[in-house]
Amino acid sequence: MADSAKEPAHVLVWSKERRAPRRQAPSVEQIVRAAIAIADAEGLAALSMRRVAADLDSGTASLYRYVAGRDELLDLMIDAVEGETGPPPLSGDWRADLTGVARHVRATLLRHPWLSSELTGRPALGANSLRQQDVALTAASALTPDITLAANVVDTVRAYVFGAVARDLAEEQAQRRSGLTEDQWRESVAPYIREVIDSGAYPQFARRVAEAEDAAPEERFEFGLACVLDGIAARADAAS
Amino acid sequence: MADSAKEPAHVLVWSKERRAPRRQAPSVEQIVRAAIAIADAEGLAALSMRRVAADLDSGTASLYRYVAGRDELLDLMIDAVEGETGPPPLSGDWRADLTGVARHVRATLLRHPWLSSELTGRPALGANSLRQQDVALTAASALTPDITLAANVVDTVRAYVFGAVARDLAEEQAQRRSGLTEDQWRESVAPYIREVIDSGAYPQFARRVAEAEDAAPEERFEFGLACVLDGIAARADAAS
DNA sequence: GCCGTTTGCGAACACCGTATCCATAGAGGA
DNA sequence: TCCTCTATGGATACGGTGTTCGCAAACGGC
Structure with missing residues (x-):
């Protein structure tokens, strides 16, 4: 027109x-x-x-x-x-609701592995993205009436979720790009990792590889999320 | 010829x-x-x-x-x-040290706006990246001798930092891509935001735009980081 | 049935990453 | 001093990419 x-x-x-x-x-x-x-x-x-x-x-x-x-x-x-999945229903319990929102965002990011790459460097201002944000703000409003604090809380949770998923996706993406199977890729990386460890220059990293039990991605995600929500709870208590 | x-x-x-x-x-x-x-x-x-x-x-x-x-x-x-900036020195105080690591990572990501985009979908296994991780693990080891827990802590902090910076960078990147100045870009977005708010479908988002005081990026970053570290402290106490 | 507008799209343009191939510079031997 | 050999720089070409242009065909209102 x-x-x-x-x-x-x-x-x-x-x-x-x-x-x-x-x-x-x-x-x-x-x-x-x-x-x-x-x-x-x-x-x-x-x-x-x-x-x-x-x-x-x-x-x-x-x-x-x-x-x-x-x-x-x-x-x-x-x-x-x-927008393909409606936002999770809210219960009024801020912690449960923010957990639900976080898991929902994570599920979306995992369902479309290209999404996180595209989301870095591109603000999501579409109607559906804003709906998600609005729901998250509603959940946080059960914690505090202070909209500034609620916004900070939501941003913090979303930042963690995004970063955690990006980290989990990175390896998968690299493997996909290489065109190898998961086992082949692991084998191709192994000698390099061993070399790094044997160099002795990275003692803590070596200890992590050797000794740390690597939990499933969900567990790692939930651990971090619990930390974030614990911190939010403590901070909100202190503020009120 | x-x-x-x-x-x-x-x-x-x-x-x-x-x-x-x-x-x-x-x-x-x-x-x-x-x-x-x-x-x-x-x-x-x-x-x-x-x-x-x-x-x-x-x-x-x-x-x-x-x-x-x-x-x-x-x-x-x-x-x-x-590798262009050496890792921050450690004091032995886990909270101060992890804060330092987090700020250091953030500074690097901000100094090179393309870095976060490239880091999504690409595991960083280079010598310098591993050095950063090793230092972070050392910092977390002052909190707990459990390397599994320390690794989870480091991953959580790094996830938050990455997500927070990606969020801050998104707008800047979009503006740069559009080729407009900051003011021009803001003006081009404003009518759309107003339209969204006037639709009444996003009451919390509207409240946020209207009422929330938007702090400087550093403050928002520090707020979230403090939450994450609070949560880690609580969780580490509970575990020991 | 006509006409202005809307629509589909073939062809072309300016780039991109990368492989091939060859002339040459420089090193080492005679 | 000359010659040979190899490592290197790079022109060129190939098969892609996003995007634009311009035109023919289809459509809606008259």
């Missing part, structure tokens, strides 16, 4: 008006869905405009009628996956 | 174009340094093999004599920046 043409060049992607397809055109949702399917199955590297178009049996250039470019497509993908 | 065939026939032998003189070899460190400089100044998107070669006055293909490919170059860049 002439209206949107007159708007500043940087109308935010999530509030842009999308035109409806005349015929059996791809439509934004179909494009986003196809792109997510590709990224889930084959990784972000396999996600190209041509590939999406091919999966939709459409011409590459046609996609640009519905999506401004790859970058915008990525933004839309992020918001789409954040 | 092929040369003279391409040249016009009248060009005499002594005026024929001679091969460019050999230049000095780039060496791995120079390549990595140049790549980091580009990524720091212009972002990861501007980092291409051709660009690095151009900055070094060398041919693109020459880089491959020293580096296996772009992927390996990125791994080397990560380890290089993790």
